[in-house]
Structures are given as structure tokens and as C-alpha cells.
Amino acid sequence: MxxxxxxxxxxxxxxxxxxxxxxxxxxxxxxxxxxxxxxxxxxxxxxxxxxxxxxxxxxxxxxxxxxxxxxxxxxxxxxxxxxxxxxxxxxxxxxxxxxxxxxxxxxxxxxxxxxxxxxxxxxxxxxxxxxxxxxxxxxxxxxFTIENSDYRMEVILETEPQQPQPLPGITVRPFIPGKEERAVYDVIAEAFPDIDGKPYRPYEDWYEKVFEKTASFEPSMLYVAVAEDQIVGVTICRVYPDNGEGFIWQVGMRRAWRKRGIANQLLRTALTTYYQRGMKRIMLDVDANNATGAHQLYASIGMHKQSQVDSLVKTF
CATH class of the missing domain: 3.40.630.30 (Gcn5-related N-acetyltransferase (GNAT))
Structure with missing residues (x-):
């Protein structure tokens, strides 16, 4: 060398x-x-x-x-x-x-x-x-080579966001710590392979990353959508109160419960909480090639593309 x-x-x-x-x-x-x-x-x-x-x-x-x-x-x-x-x-x-x-x-x-x-x-x-x-x-x-690319999207909450509308048979609430971590993971593990076609990381890796390694993760803003006594959708959020920003980290829906407005309700619940806590600039990343309708979903709550984030890898 x-x-x-x-x-x-x-x-x-x-x-x-x-x-x-x-x-x-x-x-x-x-x-x-x-x-x-x-x-x-x-x-x-x-x-x-x-x-x-x-x-x-x-x-x-x-x-x-x-x-x-x-x-x-x-x-x-x-x-x-x-x-x-x-x-x-x-x-x-x-x-x-x-x-x-x-x-x-x-x-x-x-x-x-x-x-x-x-x-x-x-x-x-x-x-x-x-x-x-x-x-x-x-x-x-x-x-390095580019493995995949995400669009970073954002919304600036100048006024209080539109309140989420109740959906028949659907309850959106914070998850219960110590009881529902595995159920939350199961939703994410079903949803994310539909984005990139790859198996999702093991539960232990996900748990460590979310609950142990990420100081900005806010457990009280891990929202779940419950239907027929099961968790069918989740939104996991991070907070940066010092600079008035929030980051919607993971959004996942069970396949059988998509296209019913549940993800929109989860996201609006998160935006309302961010606004109430004084965090006005809210961001998330979405796979540039996402074919699940996520781009349209995020646009429906006022988000727009701000930049591109590239995932890069070099093999040895």
C-alpha cells in the first residue's frame, strides 16, 4: 500500500x-x-x-x-x-x-x-x-458502491397538523414497554422486505439498535395500530428537542391491513405529538425505489423531498 x-x-x-x-x-x-x-x-x-x-x-x-x-x-x-x-x-x-x-x-x-x-x-x-x-x-x-438510495423527506409544522380521524375498529396508541416489543418487530419484519426484497434483520439486532443503541429513540412515541386484538401497524420515532426536530424512523403495516388509511392515522398521530412538544421540522427517509405507495402516503401528510441519502458499501 x-x-x-x-x-x-x-x-x-x-x-x-x-x-x-x-x-x-x-x-x-x-x-x-x-x-x-x-x-x-x-x-x-x-x-x-x-x-x-x-x-x-x-x-x-x-x-x-x-x-x-x-x-x-x-x-x-x-x-x-x-x-x-x-x-x-x-x-x-x-x-x-x-x-x-x-x-x-x-x-x-x-x-x-x-x-x-x-x-x-x-x-x-x-x-x-x-x-x-x-x-x-x-x-x-x-x-465504495451504492447499495441503495433513500429520499429524505420533511415537513415544517407551521401550524397544528390535521388531527388523525378515527377509523372503525382501529385503535392507535403508544406501545406497552416490556410486553409488545416482539409484536412491533413482527410488523416491521413483515413490512420491510416488501421494500427491498431482503430478509429483515433478526429480532435481537433490531431490539439492540432501537432500544439500546439509539439515544434519540422516544419510547412514548412508538405508536401501534391495533385491530382485532393484534398490532397491525407501527410508527417508531426519534426526537431532537434541542434543535426542534423529529425523525420518523420506521413505519410498517401488515400486508392484509394496508390501503385502509391506518398508516396515515399513525403518521398524523406522530406529527401531532411532535407539534405539541415544540418540534416543528419532521423528517423521514424512504427508499427511492419503494413500490408500496409510501411516497404518496408521505406526500399526503405534507412531506416533500429534501435530499438524497445513499447507502454505500465496500467489500474486503
């Missing part, structure tokens, strides 16, 4: 938790330049580091100028589903003439090989998401 040389006056070291704000500031600089807005906060950095147990001391790299300005960052973590490249991987656009990206992504490759060598059951893949066109292009340039 060819060694990549950087100017000797740059400071290269492992990232620390104290660098989180500088990392999100750098990431937001690029995101704002390309999209006009940035959704990320420092809590997103901590959530990823803590949720995926990213070993900063060994598996992260930060590059600073002599004056202490952060101009590049990356990190990787063993997630059990492969190796995750931190989505906040970024280089400062003002230093594009330097091979910062080459250096950081070579570091990521090297640490990925170490993690894969230590766990022979780990899928031989490095994966991440590109939230801007420049990041997607950067990752493709370094050997």
Missing part, C-alpha cells in the same frame, strides 16, 4: 470526545454549502460513538492545522453487520489540494482489515451513508 504523505505541520491523532463539536461543525460546513441546511448536532456524534462502541483511541483519526483547526476526521466500528465508517467522515473543502481524504480513507481501510481479522464471523464489508453529493462521490472514488 502506498504511503500518503501530509505536510509535517499538520497534527494527526486519534479523536477524543472533546472533538465532537469540531467534528459536527466541519460536517455541517459542507452540508450547509451543498443543501442549505444541516440536520446534525453534537448529540448525533455521541450517539453513534456510544451506540456502536467506536474505539476512538484505536479506530479514529483526526487531522488539525498547527493552529488547532480540525480539517479532517474519520472513524470505524465493528457493528456485527460489518464495519461502519462513521457517517461524519469529512474533510475541509478549503484544503482540497491536500490528500486528506486519501489519508483518512486509507486509515479506515487499514483499521477495517484489523477489525475483520479479529472477528472471522463479521461480514467482510465496510459500509456507510452519503448525506451529500460530495461525500457520495468521495466514497465512490475510494472503492
Amino acid at each position: 502506498t504511503a500518503i504523505t501530509l505536510p509535517t505541520d499538520l497534527i494527526i491523532r486519534a479523536a477524543t470526545r472533546d472533538d465532537a463539536q469540531a467534528i459536527i461543525d466541519l460536517y455541517a460546513k459542507v452540508e450547509l454549502a451543498e443543501t442549505g441546511q444541516s440536520d446534525n448536532t453534537v448529540s448525533d456524534v455521541y450517539e453513534l460513538w456510544d451506540g456502536e462502541k467506536l474505539d476512538l483511541a484505536n479506530n479514529s483519526c483526526a487531522i488539525f492545522t498547527a493552529s488547532g483547526e480540525l480539517i479532517g476526521y474519520t472513524g470505524v466500528a465493528n457493528t456485527g453487520r460489518g464495519v461502519l465508517l462513521d457517517v461524519h467522515t469529512q474533510v475541509h473543502p478549503a484544503y482540497a489540494e491536500l490528500p486528506l481524504a486519501d489519508f483518512l480513507l486509507q486509515f479506515a481501510d487499514e483499521r477495517t482489515r484489523v477489525l475483520l481479522a479479529a472477528d472471522d464471523k463479521l461480514p467482510r464489508r465496510l459500509y456507510t451513508w452519503g448525506f451529500t453529493q460530495s461525500n457520495t462521490a468521495l466514497f465512490i472514488q475510494h472503492g
